[in-house]
Every structure is written in structure tokens, then in C-alpha cells.
Amino acid sequence: MGLDRRGFVKFVVGGVAGTLFTPVIWKGLDDAAIWSQNWGWIPRVPKGEVKATPALSKLCPSGCAVKVKTVGGLPFAAIGNADNPMSKGGVCPICAGGAQLLYSPARVKSPMKKVGEGKFEAIKWEDAEAMLVEKLTSFKGQDGKIAAISGDETGTANEVVSALLSGLGNASGFCVMPGEMYTATKGVKLMGGNGQPGFDIAGADLVLMIGADALDSWGPSVANQKAFAASHPTGAAATAQFIYAGPVLNNTSSVCDKFLAVPPTATAAFSLALANALINAGAVCSASDFGDYKALAAKYTPEAFEKATGLKAEALKDLVARIKAAKAPLVIAGASFGQGAGALDFVAGASLNVLLGRVGQSGGMTLLPAAPKALAAATDRAEAKDAGSFLAQVATGKASPAVLLVYEANPAFALPQADAMAKALGNIAFKVSFSTYMDETATLADLILPAPHPYERFDDAMNPYGVAKPTYLAGKPAMAKPVMDVKDPVDVLLAAGSKLGLSLGFETYADVIKAKAQAVGADFDTLASGGAWTGEGKGGGLSLGAAALAKAPVAKADDKAVALAPVTKLACGTADLATPPANLLTIRDTELKGKDLFVQMNAATAKKLGVTDGNKVKLTGGSGEVRARVHVNEGVAADTVAMLLGFGHSAWDQYTKGKGDNVYKILTVSDEAGTGLKVWAGSTVTVAKI
Amino acid sequence: MSGHAVKEFKVTWGMVIDLDKCTGCGACMTACQVENNIAPMADASNKMRTLSWMLVFELSNKKAAPDAEIAYLPRPCMQCGNPACVPVCPVVATDKNEEGGIVSQIYPRCIGCRYCMAACPYHARYFNWEDPIFPKGMEKALSPNTSARPRGVVEKCNFCHTRFMKAKDKARQEGGNPEALADGAYMPACAEVCPTGAITFGDLKNPEHKVHELAKGENAFRLLEKLGLHPQVYYVSKREWVRKLGDNYAATGHAGAEKKHS
Amino acid sequence: MDRALFPDGVERCSFGKFALWMAFITAFFLFGLYAMIVIFAKGIVVTGLDNYFGFGLWITFDLAVIALGAGAFFTGFLKYILKIDQLKNIINLTVIVGFICYSGAMLVLTMDIGQPIRAWFGYWHPNVHSMLTEVIFCITCYCLVLVIEYVPLILEQKQLNSIPFLHYLAHNMHVNMALFAGIGAFLSTFHQGSLGGMYGVLQGRPYAFRDGFFIWPWTFFLFVLSAVGCGPIFTVLVCTFMEKLTGRKLVDYKTKALMGKIAGTMLTVYIFFKLLDTWAWAYDYLPSTGMTFDQMFYGVIYGKWLMFTEIILCGVVPAIMLITPSIRNNPTMLYTAGILDCIGICLNRYLFTVQTIAIPLLPFDIWQTYAPNWAEWATSGMIVAYGFLVMSLSYRYLPVFPQERAMNK
Known part of the structure; x- marks a missing residue:
């Protein structure tokens, strides 16, 4: 057989053309395009209104x-x-x-009871509630046997929890997690006043934040940011200056007109040196203790300022000039990480407002009267014990509760000397965790009663710390039914109360909140549809707190140790929330890389410590140690190392567990002279290369 | 080869981002991730593999303490007037052809060759390294506005394009003009969520929109303007060191107008 | 045992030795195949590529082998169109090398794209403005041309050729070979150029961006020139390597030297323009973007030494060596120049691929570094192993070298 040239061409052309006429190729290719977009494992977007x-x-x-x-x-x-x-x-x-x-892998899906070390078994709500009632019944009326820790600063749930404890004969068992609301309110008392301090950022034309990370993690941060934004219109001149004095060039200070790097051990010294400079520049006030105050402040000379802060005296001079030029200056004092500062740090900063005559003024510091309670038997907000002191007593046997209720708090993780605190929890026989997520405390609990996510519940917020005016917010569920098998902790406690024969007057948290709204004078329906109730902040004859400040300790110099500045960044999570899944991207790779957390310090400090960028180091302080890698960051104050809080979780989910280390472990708790408060904002640590 | 011409549109959506107001809080990144159904990553600290359509860079004045200053710079897609990425795509999976001037990305079309990533100097384009697997149940919280993309395609910010369509629909229903939306009628998730209002969004060509004037401000600049890509995202800062970091001035040592490449 | 399959009148090693050799190569091939399966199953997340380096070893490898495989089209062009008859001694080898390079490159590309199932979109939804579209078209078409050029060689295998149909088929294809060589030269010139154009059009990447002529940036022409400046000599190196390996003479030195002269001439033209281009880039274009020459380089990994090695040591030096008859006619010098030439061109492709995207353009960004990982090396190695396998089989069973019989008498 032969194949001539013509035959060859026919063969080739025919073959190709023939194939193209079959649907096999076209159908196959077309389908491939569809498959490759819509694999079964690619989630589909939801449809609906x-x-x-x-x-x-x-x-x-x-x-x-x-x-x-x-x-x-x-x-x-x-x-x-x-x-x-x-x-x-x-x-x-x-x-x-x-x-x-709502769908965090860490969510507790149903009530669970502990069946072994770290092992839990899902149980029915009725069994879980029966267990709770049984335990409470057996210790009812025995003072010191039942305690509660709340991590909620603003909710009326606290009233229910504390009223229930009172009814059970354990009125003093109500504890709260650390926050500035408590120390600041104590500070106001030391200044002869009463009430929760508020700060009218929106009305001020100069806002000096000493420590307080007001544009990210301190106070009502969104409202603060809005106030900042209003005074800084894009494309036009700013109408207010924002100045940050704190240990780290953080989110707040990144947009400030001026950043003053002040080590966390020098907060009070900074405030008093500023007071001295202002007095020298002519500031006077009518407070009765002005004389004592002046004498006290005089010790904080520009030289002392330089020594304590590592800053130049010119910086102080510049600051005084700015404040003198301002019409409505405001000073906000707070710990740079929202806790652990003593009342005296607050008094030192707040006294500047008194000195400048800014208390009760528009754009100044205000005092918020205590809000009316919904439950008369509830503990006053300012009277709550702090959870850290309580657990320290549990550790040493000074307190021996048998039942602990933990509401929206994670004391096993988020208290200074966290390891010791977690250990102390082990001394309590029966622990109930009302938690939305499987956090460190829940994993130590004997009974976990899952709490709803905010979208699944009624809740309220009375006077979030920092607001200038009394403010009340309330909300109702945003979805028809919860995603998990949860019950509102308050509903559970109210039901338990009635089974124990304690009628608190309400059946549900919703009723409590409605009563609270009524007591405050607000309309619940307006609040629940997104409104807010506000009252009026007031002034009050505050003193300069000279008597208290006279006891302020002079920072001890320790050559080996450096100051530790824990840093809070809201996006990284909070004391009772590990970094949420949708926020993971916001963590920088100079903050966390793989499983290594970074410790930030400036080049001079690094040199002093003998470490360089990228070195692995061990930080020792308090009763613990953490491991980290060095990142040289010129935004950290002299002789200070900074580290992000909220990492090193041993519970939660695949996104957060085992990532970084927990800085709470190396915070050192000490007693504040004169106030008896526990403080840890000025913790020092030693750093060693490993 | 002298580049491509800038494509002109009657409506040109753009942003003016005030770097003096951005605190770097990250809300824009979170809102973007939520709106665009980006699955959480087990190791989000590996920035060489993350998907961040909106990325907040940290800028430093490189001075030693205590004179150090930082600024945060949110970086969405620049929606360039003369995009480097569009002409290079071999399969027309990205285009700049719609009124509004948004550079599209067609996921079912993209073959994942990453040529556009090589072309984009802003790193605004991301390759989807892994399938979008959400933790069990979280797919119920998917946004209806953006389809989930399979692995192997390039994706990027599109100014929340679905919101644009919805805003136009709404204008039509209400008898308005979809081609002349009111300021604020269409807003990407990042601009909407930003607690300090650092991101102003609108039609750069419409005098009734705030961005129209803001983009012309004396402190306004665009990133890498000398490359001639004509981004539709503007930045403003009163800080000179921040403005200087917007472009390269190594050849002359000083900021200011020079020969611009086109 | 397989002696009957050998081409007429030539000697080959024992089947056992051959099998051992093939097993050795197959081991590499299988390891690469494993990596390829992993890549298709899990996606290219298993490679060292990342957000900054979307292009890496694979694209460099592709561009390099396509440049090195340019011997096929250019030699074909010279042999069939310009009728330089002496090249018939090596033309078969250039075809096989070309076929291996191009088919290998296409296989790598299917791994490299994130959606291999959509690989055909380049035809279905072509963007006529994209240099890559042109590359996709030309490479696939040219690969077909290479298949057409390679098939008659296979059909000339002794047993196959005794089947009349195949014999006539091969004959007819041979008759039309000038046509295919012409098409090949056309397609190849364009895609070699388009590969350069791919980088030259990157207006956002100052290391690569170039002005040019009409729609073609200067890199378009530089890539064509550099490919033909190294492809022919690469074929000579392959041939010599085979000679060393087999201990047999395959192509006479005169032909090799001719190939060296061809490559050298083209390389000289190329390097002249490359120097001009680099000078204009550094002194005119870069300053217009506000950048400096120094800013294009970083440390050792992205240091200036790379560019000097590429252009001077592996560009100017081999160009001079190859165009100087006295140097070219010394075998050691010819091969040295050839190796330098090929390294220079590969380095050029690497720099355009990786250095281009490594440079942090945003002034607040930092240099990132890229290192290919095992998956990329293994799959690239697989292509090399595949080349060895194809070449070993072709050498053993096909009449690749017309001079072999006479030269080994």
C-alpha cells in the first residue's frame, strides 16, 4: 500500500477535522471550566434577604x-x-x-462536665443546671465558700451575680477582673471625690494621654477615635492636638502630634514633673492641698525628669508651652495596657486636670455618679474585690472557696503571674465557667455552661470606662436562635436562685435590663434598636491628691532589670478573647512569626542587653518566664522592653493555641504604698539570650 | 514600547486615605476579609502566603528613639488608570473596562499564571495558595457579596464591586441616576468600617464628592507616581517624611516633580 | 539483545549497561514525578513560591531551556531556508534537543499555573495585548512543529521504516520539512521575543521595563538574539557531552566550529545591544523613576556581581572567544566559551525573572529573598531526566548522526 502526498494531507486534515466534530472535546473542556470553579469543597455564598x-x-x-x-x-x-x-x-x-x-472553632457547643484531666462530656442543660443548684445548695449560707469572678465591666449581669452571692450568704465573694475603672474610681476617692472619672475628648483642644492608649485599646475606643477624627478633618487644619506619653510608639501615638517615650516605671514621675513645670510656668489652683502638692512636685525637677524618663528636659518645656497655649487641655492617665497601674499613677495624671482647672469643664475631666441599680441587693460596682488578690489568697489558703462561678472571664490566662493563678484555681473544688469559648479557665472548670455570643443575647453596658457622660447601651439578639446549645448565664443564675429559694425578682436577663433601663430613665426599646441614653457628667471639688501622692514610691533602679511594657492591640484580642479568626491577618510579622512572639526594644536597650535583632531570649519576671525573639524597634522607651499581650494560649483554637507566649506570666504584682492596691504596671524583667 | 494610555471614565472611583488619621487598628483588614470571604489562615504570620486584599503597611521615619515616628498605610488595590496588570493577563481574567474605572478580576477565568502579580509593583495581587476552607460552620457566616475562590487563582481588591452594583440598583429603584451616585451611596467595606474615617471614598471626577477636592490637596500624593500607572488611590499626610516614602527619590535625593514616566 | 533495533552500521553499549543507565536516570525522573503528583494534588503551595515571588525557578527554567533549545529553529532556518548544507550533520540533534526543551517547558508550565485544568484558556479567551498569550500560542504551536520534525526521525528507525506506510509518511514529511522549518523559525522568533517582551512590558518593574519599537520592547529583540546566540552552541555542548559519554565520534569538529561561529556572531550582536540597552537603562530610564542603579541590587544574593557575570564574564568574553577563529578552532576553548555563553543566557533569564520582582519598589518595603524548594528542584530535575531518557533512546535506536558510521570506522 502506498501513501502519496495528497493522501497524506487528506489523512491529516480529515483526522483533525473529524475529532473536532465529536462533542467529546468541547463538552469536556467546557465542563472542566465549570468544575474548576465549583468543586464540591468550595463553599457557596448564602442567598437571602x-x-x-x-x-x-x-x-x-x-x-x-x-x-x-x-x-x-x-x-x-x-x-x-x-x-x-x-x-x-x-x-x-x-x-x-x-x-x-459565632462559628469560632473554640465555641463551647453545649453544657459539659469534666470527666477527667482535660476531658469533658457533653450533658443536657437540665442536668447541668441541677448540678449547679446542688453545689450551691450544699454551700448556701457558708460565708467564704462561694465566690464569683466577673470579666464584664459594664453589664448589669454583675448585679445579678453579686445579688445571688449575697443571697447565698457570700456577699464578699464577688470579684472582678482587673481594669482601670476600679483603680481610677479609687483614685478619685483619694482626691476627695466620688464617682467614675470620665474624659471629654471631643470637647478638648489638647489631649495629653499619659499611658492611656485611647485611640486603640483604652476606654470607648471607637468614640475616642471618632472624636480624634472630628478634630482632624482630612485636607484641613486640625482643631485639637493629641499627645501621647507612654512606653511604646503604639497605634495611638502613631497619629499623635507628639510622642514622648516614657518608661512604664516613670508614669507618676512624668506627671509630677509636668505638674512642677506647669506650676513654675504660673499654674495655680484653688485646691486646698495646692501647697503640699507644689512642694511635692518641686522634687520632680527637669533633671529628675530626665533621669526618670530618659527624655530631654526640652521635651517637657515644649509640652508645657503646648498646654499653656491650649484653651481646653485634657489629661488622661491610664496604664498603657489598660490595667495594673495603681491609683497613684491615676492621681498623678488626674491631678493635672485639677491643677489646670479642667474638672467638670467642657473638654475636661468629669465624674460620673453611680448609676441606679436594678437589683438592690447587688454589690456596688466600685466595691468589688479584685480577682487577682482573691486568687492570691486562694493560693496561700487564706481563702478557701468551694464553688467558683466564672462569668465572662479568663482568670487562668489574663491575670498577672498567670501560671500561679491557674494553679490557685486548682485549689477550688468546683468551678463553673460561664463562657462562650473554650478558654483556659473553661478547660480547668468542672462544669462549663456555654454563654451566648453577643448576637445571641440580651446585654447592656453602663458607663463604659472613659465616657465623659453617663452612658447606657442595651441590645437584644440579632438572630432568631443561637448557633450553639447555649443559655444566657444570667437566666441560668436566676433560675438557680429561685430553686434555691432566693427570688431576685426577675426571671430573665431581658427583664433585668428592662428594669435597669427604667431605673436609669431610658427607654429599653429605643436602646435595643440601636439608641443610647446619656446623662450629664459633673465636676466636683477634687483635691490634688497630695496626701496620697506623698506616699508614691520612688522607682528603684536595678541595673540588671529593664522595665516591661505589655502592649495591648485591640485587634489581637482582649483579656477574655483570643485573637478572633477574622483578625489574624492584622498581626504583624514583627510581632508574631510562626510560634514566636517578639519582644520589642530600641537599639540602645538591645545593645545594653547584649542582644540583636532576631535573637531568641528568655524574659524572667514575677514568678514566670516567657520566650521570645528580639525585634529592634526605635519606638520603645529607654531601658524598656515591650511585648504584646494576648498570646501564648493553651486553649482556644488552631489559630491561637501555642502561638507566642503569655506576657501575663512575667508581670510582677506588688502592693501600692498607701492604697493597698495590687499593681503590676511597673513590672521589671531580666532578659537573657538563649 | 511606551506603556499604555490612561483609560478615562466619566466616573472614576477612588480613595483618599489620610495617613495622619490611620491608627493601624486593622478594622479595614478585618472588614475586607469578612466582606470578601477570605478564610482564616492557620499561620497568618507567614505574610508571604497570606491573602490580604487590604494590607496595612507600617512606615517608619527610621530615626532612633526618641525621635522615631511611625505611620500606617492601608494598601488596597490602586485600581490604576494605566494598570500594569491588565495588559499582561493572557486570558483577559482582569480588565479595566467598566464605567467607574475599577480593575476587575474574573476568578473563573483566571488560570493562575501570576504574571499580573509580577507586574504589580504594589503587591496588591494575591495568589490563592489554598482552597478556602473555613472551620466547620463558619461557612454559614459567608458574605453574600463575593463568591469563594478555589485555590490556584489570583485575587485582589475590587473596591467591593458588588456594593457598587447594589448602589446602582438602588439608585435605579429610587429613580436616581446610577451613573451619578451621591457621595456615600457606594462605599467599600474598609472605608465604611474605619473608626477614624481615614479612608474617604468617592468619584474622583464628581465635584460633589469629597474625594474630588481632597485628591487635589497640597499634601495629596500617590504611590510610585513616577512609574506612570496613575493609581486611583490617593494618600494625604502633613508629614513630609511620610509623603517622601510614597515614591522613589534616590536619583535626585529630593521629593518633588520630576520627569514622570508614562 | 536489542542489536537488531540499532541504526545500520553503528555500535552501542550492551543492553545491560544501557538498562542500568536508564534505571539510574529513571530514579530521578520518578522522584520528580512524585513531586509533580504532590503539586497537582495539593497545589503549588508546596513550592517555595510566595506572594512576592510568583515567578521562580520554574519560569527561569522554562525560559532558559527555551533559549537553549533555540538551536532547533535557528539551525533549521539556516539549513532549510538559507541552505547551509553542512548543518545536516547536526540538524537531527538540534531537533531532539529542541523537542525536549519545549515539551519539558510546557510540562513545567502546566504545573506552574494554579489552575492546570484551565491551561487551554489561553486559546479560548486570548488577550491579544499580552505577551504571554503570544508565548502560549507560539510555544504550543512550535512544539507541534518540533513533533512534526521529530516524527520522521523516529520513523526512520530501521524496523519502523520497513513498514511502507510509515516509510512514505516519513518521506512526505521530509519533503515538506523546509515549510515546517520556516513556520518554526517564524513561531520561534516570535515567542523567544515575546518571552523577553513579557518582562519588557512590565511598566511597574523598573528592572525589566524597556522602551522599544512599536509594540515590542527592546527586551523582545534582545531575547531573540540571546537565544540564537546560545542555542546552537548548546547543541554542540550536548553533542560533545554525548561523545564523551559514549566514547564515539558523532559530529565532525568543522560542523561544531561552524555552530560556534554562528552562535558567536549572534552573541556578539546581542551583547553589543545588551550593553547599549543596559547603559541607557541605568542612565536614562532608572533616574526617571527616581531610582538608581545601586537600588537594583542587594547583598550577595541579589548583588551586582550577577549582572557583571551575566554581561561581561558570560557575555562579552564568550562572544570574543567564539568570533575569534583561532580560539574557536581550539576544542577546549570552544567548549569553554560555549559553557560561559549558556550560563550567561540562563543567568539573564534568572535575573529578568527573579531580580525583577525581588526589588522592593515601595520605598517602605523591604527585600525579600526566594529560594526554590525541593518540589521545584525535583520537578525541574524530572525534566532534565526526561531529556536524558529521550536522548538516550534516540541515540541508541535512531539514526541521529549521519556522520557517525563514517567517523567511527
Whole structure:
């Protein structure tokens, strides 16, 4: 057989053309395009009506007034509530990812009881509640046997918890997690006043933040940010100056007109040196203790200022000039990480407001009267014990509770000397954790009663710390039914109370909140649909707190140790929330890399410590140690090392467990002279290369 | 070869980001991730593998303590007027052809060759390294606005394009003009969420929109302007060192107008 | 045992030795195959590529082998179109080398793209403005041309050729070979150029961006020139390597020297323009973007030494060596120049691929470094192993070298 040239061409052309006429190729290719987009494991987007429902998102400490966007009734995003004065349309990074937290792998899905070390078994709600009632019944009336720790600063749930404890004969068992609200309120007392201090950032034309990270993690951060934004219109001149004095060039100071790097051990010294300079520049006030104050402040000379802060005296001079030129200056004092500062650090900063005559003024410091209670038997907010002191007593046997109720708190992780605190929890026979997530404390609990996510519950927020005026927010569920088998802890406690024969007057948390709203003079329905109630802040004849300040200790110099500045960044999580899944991206690779947390210090400090960028180091302080890698960061104050809080979790989820180390472990708790408060904001640590 | 011409549109969506107001809080990144259904990553600290359509850079004045200053710079897609990425795509998976001037990305079309990533000097384009696997149940919190992308495609910010469509629909329903939306009628998730209002969004060509004037401000600048890509994202800062970090001045040593490449 | 399959009148090693050799190569091939399966199963997340380095070893490898495989089209062009008859002694080898390079490159590309199932979109949804579209078209078409050029060689195998149909098929294909060589030269010139154009059009990447002529940036022409400046000599190096390995003479030195002269001439033209281009880039274009020459380099890994090695040591030096007859006619010098030449061109492709995207353009960004990982090395190694396998089989069973019989008498 032969194949001539013509035959060859026919063969080739025919073959190709023939194949193209079969559907096999075209169908196959076409389908391939579809498959490669729609594999079975690629999730489909939901369909349904999109709505925005107002909610109170208490994921961040002060709570964000948000609108929850739902599709077919299921939340998928949160946006700000433009009509709410606390939000004005803004949302904090945590609350922006709130919908995803509903499905966090760390969520507790149903009630669980401990069946072995680290082992839990799902149980029915009725059995769980029966267990709770049984335990409470056996210790009812025995003072010191039942205690509670609350991590909620603003909710009326605290009233229910503390009233229940009172009814059980354990009125003194109510403890709260550390926060500035308590130390600041104590500070106001030392200045002869009463009430929770507030700060009118929106009305000030110069805001000096001493420590307080007001534009990220301190106070009602979104409202603060909105106030900052209003005074800094894009494309026009700013109408207010913001100055930050603190240990780290943080989110707040990145936008400030001036940043003064002050080591955390020198906060009070900074304030008093500023007071001295202001007095020397002519500041006087009518406070009765002005003379004593002046004499006290005189010790904080510019030289002392330089020694304590490592800054040049010119910086102080410049600051005085700015304050003198301002019409409405405001000083906010607080710990750079929102806790652990003593009342005296607060008094030293707040006294500047008194000195400048800014208390009770527009754009100044205000005092918020105690809000009316919904439950008369509840402990006053300012009277609560601090959880750290309580657990320290448990550790030493001075306190021996048999039952501990933990409400929205994670004391096993987020208290200074965390390891010791977790150990102390072991001394308590029966621990109940009312937690939304499987946190460190829940893993130590004997009974876990899952609490709803903010979108699934009624909740409220009274006077979040920092607000200038009395403020009340409340919210109701933003979805038809909870994602998990949860019950509101307050509902559970109210039911338990009635089984124990203690009628607290309410059956549900919703009723409690409605009563609270009524007591405050607010309309619950308005609040639940995204509104806010505000009252008036007041002044009050505050002293300069000279008597208390006279006891302020002079910082001890220790050549080997450096000051530790824990840093809070809201996006990284809070004391009772590990970094949420939707916030993971915001963590920088100079903060956390793989499983290594970074310790930040400036080049001079690094040189002094004999370490360089990238070195692995061990930091020892308090009763613990943490490991980290060095990152040289010129934004850290002299002789100070800074580290992010909120890492090194041993519980939670695959995104956070085992990432970094827990800085709470190396905070050193000491007693503040004159006030008896526990403080740890001026902790020092030693750093060793490993 | 002298580049491609800048494509002009009647409506040109753009941003003016005030770097003096950005605190670097990260809410924009979170809102972006939520709106665009980006799955959480087990190791989000590996920035060489993350998907961050919106990324907040940290800028430093490189001075030693205590004179150190930092600034934060949110970086969405620049939606360049003369995009480097669009002409290089071999399969027309990205285009700049719609009124509004948003550079599109068509995920079912993309073959994942990453040529556009090599082209983009802003690193605004991301390769989807892994399938979008959400922890069990979290797929119920997916946003209805953006389809989940399979692994192997390039993705990027599109100014929350679905919101643009919805804003136009709404304008039509309400008898308005979808081609002349009111300021604020269309807003990407990042601009909407930003608690300090650092991101202003609008039509750069519409005098009724705030961005129109802001983009012309004396402190306004664009990133790498000398490359001639004509980004639709502007930045403003009163700090000179921040403005200087917006472009390269090594050849002359000083900021200011010079020969611009086009 | 397989002696009957050998080409007429030549000697080959024992089947056992051959099997051992093939097993050795196959081991590498299988390891690469394993890596390829992992890559298809898990995606290219298993490679060392990342957000900054979307292109890496694979693209460098592709560009390098395509440049080195340029011997096929250029030699074909000279042999069939310009009728330089002496090249018939080596033309078969250039075809096989070309085929290996191009088919290997295409295989790598299917791994490299994130959605291999959509590889055909380049035809279905072509963007006529994209240099990569042109590359996809030309490479696949040219690969087909190489198959067409390679098939008659296979059909000339002794047993196959005794089947009349195959014999006539091979004959007819041979008759039309000038046509295919022409098409090949056309396609190849364009895609070699487009590969350069791919980088030259990157207006956002100052290391690569170039002005040019009409729609073609200067890199378009530089890549064509550099490919033909190294492809022919690469074939000579392959041939010589085979001679050393087999201990047999395969191509006469005169032909090799001719190939060296061809490559040298083209390399000289190339390097002249490359120097001009680099000078204009450094002194005119870079300052216009606010950047300096120094800013294009960093440390050792992205240091200036790379560029000097590429252009001077592996560019100017081999160009001079190859165009100087007295040097070229010394075998050691010819091969040395050839090796330098090929290294220079590969380095050029590497720099355009990796250095281009490594440079942090945002002034607040930092240099990132890229290192290919095992998956990329293994799969690239697989292509090399594949080349060895194809070449070993071709050498053993096909009449690749027309001079072999006479030269080994």
C-alpha cells in the first residue's frame, strides 16, 4: 500500500477535522471550566434577604454599637451604627469580625462536665443546671465558700451575680477582673471625690494621654477615635492636638502630634514633673492641698525628669508651652495596657486636670455618679474585690472557696503571674465557667455552661470606662436562635436562685435590663434598636491628691532589670478573647512569626542587653518566664522592653493555641504604698539570650 | 514600547486615605476579609502566603528613639488608570473596562499564571495558595457579596464591586441616576468600617464628592507616581517624611516633580 | 539483545549497561514525578513560591531551556531556508534537543499555573495585548512543529521504516520539512521575543521595563538574539557531552566550529545591544523613576556581581572567544566559551525573572529573598531526566548522526 502526498494531507486534515466534530472535546473542556470553579469543597455564598439589625457587640471591653448584617437571618458582617453616639458609624477591629466568631472553632457547643484531666462530656442543660443548684445548695449560707469572678465591666449581669452571692450568704465573694475603672474610681476617692472619672475628648483642644492608649485599646475606643477624627478633618487644619506619653510608639501615638517615650516605671514621675513645670510656668489652683502638692512636685525637677524618663528636659518645656497655649487641655492617665497601674499613677495624671482647672469643664475631666441599680441587693460596682488578690489568697489558703462561678472571664490566662493563678484555681473544688469559648479557665472548670455570643443575647453596658457622660447601651439578639446549645448565664443564675429559694425578682436577663433601663430613665426599646441614653457628667471639688501622692514610691533602679511594657492591640484580642479568626491577618510579622512572639526594644536597650535583632531570649519576671525573639524597634522607651499581650494560649483554637507566649506570666504584682492596691504596671524583667 | 494610555471614565472611583488619621487598628483588614470571604489562615504570620486584599503597611521615619515616628498605610488595590496588570493577563481574567474605572478580576477565568502579580509593583495581587476552607460552620457566616475562590487563582481588591452594583440598583429603584451616585451611596467595606474615617471614598471626577477636592490637596500624593500607572488611590499626610516614602527619590535625593514616566 | 533495533552500521553499549543507565536516570525522573503528583494534588503551595515571588525557578527554567533549545529553529532556518548544507550533520540533534526543551517547558508550565485544568484558556479567551498569550500560542504551536520534525526521525528507525506506510509518511514529511522549518523559525522568533517582551512590558518593574519599537520592547529583540546566540552552541555542548559519554565520534569538529561561529556572531550582536540597552537603562530610564542603579541590587544574593557575570564574564568574553577563529578552532576553548555563553543566557533569564520582582519598589518595603524548594528542584530535575531518557533512546535506536558510521570506522 502506498501513501502519496495528497493522501497524506487528506489523512491529516480529515483526522483533525473529524475529532473536532465529536462533542467529546468541547463538552469536556467546557465542563472542566465549570468544575474548576465549583468543586464540591468550595463553599457557596448564602442567598437571602440582607438586613442590618442593631446590636450591642460586647466583644471589645467597652462594647461597640453595631449593626449586624444578616443574610437569610444569619449574621455575616458588622458595620457601625451611624445613629449611635458611641459608634458614629465606626467599628473596632474585633467587633468587625464578630459574625465569624459565632462559628469560632473554640465555641463551647453545649453544657459539659469534666470527666477527667482535660476531658469533658457533653450533658443536657437540665442536668447541668441541677448540678449547679446542688453545689450551691450544699454551700448556701457558708460565708467564704462561694465566690464569683466577673470579666464584664459594664453589664448589669454583675448585679445579678453579686445579688445571688449575697443571697447565698457570700456577699464578699464577688470579684472582678482587673481594669482601670476600679483603680481610677479609687483614685478619685483619694482626691476627695466620688464617682467614675470620665474624659471629654471631643470637647478638648489638647489631649495629653499619659499611658492611656485611647485611640486603640483604652476606654470607648471607637468614640475616642471618632472624636480624634472630628478634630482632624482630612485636607484641613486640625482643631485639637493629641499627645501621647507612654512606653511604646503604639497605634495611638502613631497619629499623635507628639510622642514622648516614657518608661512604664516613670508614669507618676512624668506627671509630677509636668505638674512642677506647669506650676513654675504660673499654674495655680484653688485646691486646698495646692501647697503640699507644689512642694511635692518641686522634687520632680527637669533633671529628675530626665533621669526618670530618659527624655530631654526640652521635651517637657515644649509640652508645657503646648498646654499653656491650649484653651481646653485634657489629661488622661491610664496604664498603657489598660490595667495594673495603681491609683497613684491615676492621681498623678488626674491631678493635672485639677491643677489646670479642667474638672467638670467642657473638654475636661468629669465624674460620673453611680448609676441606679436594678437589683438592690447587688454589690456596688466600685466595691468589688479584685480577682487577682482573691486568687492570691486562694493560693496561700487564706481563702478557701468551694464553688467558683466564672462569668465572662479568663482568670487562668489574663491575670498577672498567670501560671500561679491557674494553679490557685486548682485549689477550688468546683468551678463553673460561664463562657462562650473554650478558654483556659473553661478547660480547668468542672462544669462549663456555654454563654451566648453577643448576637445571641440580651446585654447592656453602663458607663463604659472613659465616657465623659453617663452612658447606657442595651441590645437584644440579632438572630432568631443561637448557633450553639447555649443559655444566657444570667437566666441560668436566676433560675438557680429561685430553686434555691432566693427570688431576685426577675426571671430573665431581658427583664433585668428592662428594669435597669427604667431605673436609669431610658427607654429599653429605643436602646435595643440601636439608641443610647446619656446623662450629664459633673465636676466636683477634687483635691490634688497630695496626701496620697506623698506616699508614691520612688522607682528603684536595678541595673540588671529593664522595665516591661505589655502592649495591648485591640485587634489581637482582649483579656477574655483570643485573637478572633477574622483578625489574624492584622498581626504583624514583627510581632508574631510562626510560634514566636517578639519582644520589642530600641537599639540602645538591645545593645545594653547584649542582644540583636532576631535573637531568641528568655524574659524572667514575677514568678514566670516567657520566650521570645528580639525585634529592634526605635519606638520603645529607654531601658524598656515591650511585648504584646494576648498570646501564648493553651486553649482556644488552631489559630491561637501555642502561638507566642503569655506576657501575663512575667508581670510582677506588688502592693501600692498607701492604697493597698495590687499593681503590676511597673513590672521589671531580666532578659537573657538563649 | 511606551506603556499604555490612561483609560478615562466619566466616573472614576477612588480613595483618599489620610495617613495622619490611620491608627493601624486593622478594622479595614478585618472588614475586607469578612466582606470578601477570605478564610482564616492557620499561620497568618507567614505574610508571604497570606491573602490580604487590604494590607496595612507600617512606615517608619527610621530615626532612633526618641525621635522615631511611625505611620500606617492601608494598601488596597490602586485600581490604576494605566494598570500594569491588565495588559499582561493572557486570558483577559482582569480588565479595566467598566464605567467607574475599577480593575476587575474574573476568578473563573483566571488560570493562575501570576504574571499580573509580577507586574504589580504594589503587591496588591494575591495568589490563592489554598482552597478556602473555613472551620466547620463558619461557612454559614459567608458574605453574600463575593463568591469563594478555589485555590490556584489570583485575587485582589475590587473596591467591593458588588456594593457598587447594589448602589446602582438602588439608585435605579429610587429613580436616581446610577451613573451619578451621591457621595456615600457606594462605599467599600474598609472605608465604611474605619473608626477614624481615614479612608474617604468617592468619584474622583464628581465635584460633589469629597474625594474630588481632597485628591487635589497640597499634601495629596500617590504611590510610585513616577512609574506612570496613575493609581486611583490617593494618600494625604502633613508629614513630609511620610509623603517622601510614597515614591522613589534616590536619583535626585529630593521629593518633588520630576520627569514622570508614562 | 536489542542489536537488531540499532541504526545500520553503528555500535552501542550492551543492553545491560544501557538498562542500568536508564534505571539510574529513571530514579530521578520518578522522584520528580512524585513531586509533580504532590503539586497537582495539593497545589503549588508546596513550592517555595510566595506572594512576592510568583515567578521562580520554574519560569527561569522554562525560559532558559527555551533559549537553549533555540538551536532547533535557528539551525533549521539556516539549513532549510538559507541552505547551509553542512548543518545536516547536526540538524537531527538540534531537533531532539529542541523537542525536549519545549515539551519539558510546557510540562513545567502546566504545573506552574494554579489552575492546570484551565491551561487551554489561553486559546479560548486570548488577550491579544499580552505577551504571554503570544508565548502560549507560539510555544504550543512550535512544539507541534518540533513533533512534526521529530516524527520522521523516529520513523526512520530501521524496523519502523520497513513498514511502507510509515516509510512514505516519513518521506512526505521530509519533503515538506523546509515549510515546517520556516513556520518554526517564524513561531520561534516570535515567542523567544515575546518571552523577553513579557518582562519588557512590565511598566511597574523598573528592572525589566524597556522602551522599544512599536509594540515590542527592546527586551523582545534582545531575547531573540540571546537565544540564537546560545542555542546552537548548546547543541554542540550536548553533542560533545554525548561523545564523551559514549566514547564515539558523532559530529565532525568543522560542523561544531561552524555552530560556534554562528552562535558567536549572534552573541556578539546581542551583547553589543545588551550593553547599549543596559547603559541607557541605568542612565536614562532608572533616574526617571527616581531610582538608581545601586537600588537594583542587594547583598550577595541579589548583588551586582550577577549582572557583571551575566554581561561581561558570560557575555562579552564568550562572544570574543567564539568570533575569534583561532580560539574557536581550539576544542577546549570552544567548549569553554560555549559553557560561559549558556550560563550567561540562563543567568539573564534568572535575573529578568527573579531580580525583577525581588526589588522592593515601595520605598517602605523591604527585600525579600526566594529560594526554590525541593518540589521545584525535583520537578525541574524530572525534566532534565526526561531529556536524558529521550536522548538516550534516540541515540541508541535512531539514526541521529549521519556522520557517525563514517567517523567511527
